[in-house]
Amino acid sequence: MILHITFRALWPAVEITPLDGDEFVHCSDPGTVHLPANRLFAGRTDLLLLEVDPARLGVPLRWEPGDPPIPGGPWFPHVYGPIPAAAVVEAHDFQPGPDGTFELPSALAQQ
Template identity: 55%
Template sequence: MLLHIISKADWAAAQSAGSIAPAGEDFVHCSDRGVVHVTAGKFFHGQSGLLLLVVDPKLLDVPVRWEAVADSPLWFPHVYGQIPVAAVAEVHDFPCEPDGSFILPEAVAAP
């Protein structure tokens, strides 16, 4: 399972377009259960209007590469191409807590 954080507005645009396209890079940033809190905290702290998408990697026809990022021992999945809307298995509201942090939806947190 891959996880992708997206604004509600960007998800609506992706649904109209049929896919999520890379924004400014050659890949779409994703996470898994183990690192999504890092992504959420670093790039989305305190933001509202977010969704957490569960992407089925078996439905992608583009490469997924697990790559390290600068100054971190963690590895993140990068989707090198577009993510078709049909590859999104679940969509969850992803509200921030009063302190700006995020808690995984129960359906995603459970293995």
Template identity: 40%
Template sequence: MNAPIYTLVRGADWRAAQTVGIYCGSHDDTRDGFLHLSTAEQVRGSARKHRAGERDLWLVAVDPAALGEALRWEPSAGGRRPGLFPHLYGMLPMSAVLSAVALPLGEDGAHVFPADVP
């Protein structure tokens, strides 16, 4: 298995996904036509930029090998962020999810990540 990739999911969306067995993405994902994912090195920056201060946020680890050809590695919109980002052109099946953990907010208002996420 390759290193896990991650998506940040709002609590209500995550609970709905668990009920139906598929995560369809956020409003931003729907608008852009793919699910935004991040590597372990990218996910903290994504949380700061796109989900700052949000409560009830979940860090969902995904097995990239389980996504097949629907997973593509592409530059960020407008190339503003360095590196390639994983984008899923389809829905995320629960069978590809390795784990999901709640991301509490620390005293500084930033999300507190598990120790195994760099």
């Protein structure tokens, strides 16, 4: 599974499309999702973490350096095209801890 962070108000949707100016949909894996969450969304309480089945995408998935790249840093799954709603197998509430930072939700950590 790969993971995509979105705003609660944007889900459910027919599909998830790349952000304006991006050629792919940014995703993470369970071991890296806290990195973009903390860099981009620290303290936000209006997020969902979508669990996406790569076998249901129907568009290319590539593992690439982060954006911006970190020398020797982790690679992230980038989906080159829209993610259909049928590829999302579960939506998890994604709340920060008391200090405003994110960790992988316990429901996903147990998988």
